[in-house]
Amino acid sequence: MDHGFLESDTGAAASSAPAEITVVPGQTTTAWLKAIRRKHDGSISFDVQNLPHGVIVMDIGLNGVLIPEGQSERQVFIQCAPWVQEQDRVCYARAREAGTPTSKPVMLHVRKAEQQAQR
Secondary structure (H helix, E strand, O other), rough: OOEEEOOOOOOOOOOOOEEEEOOOOOEEEEEEOOOOOOOOOOOOEEEEEOOOOEEEEEEOOOOOOOOOOHHHHHHHHEEEEEOOOEEEEEEEEEEEEOOOOOOOOOEEEEEEEHHHHOH
């Protein structure tokens, strides 16, 4: 299982290369959404945008992915429908509060299971 990170502050990571997450059609992959709170102490809700058709963030509720007050990260589950074709797509998380900041870009790879096993 591939674990990726979506950070909510453009200055959060030192590397200029985008983080990468690989999903397999018909499977669920875990990732972590981390927020650098600065001066925002309340809960933060996020939407993960630009996912390919057939790829969703599970269990998001009515207000998107929620990081509760007092916490700075949350595990999310990314589900890929079995019919999604192999592709690479840049996605990102956007907060609904605190000026709607976005994460750094994350490269999402959709790969068949046999190709994932060879990596």
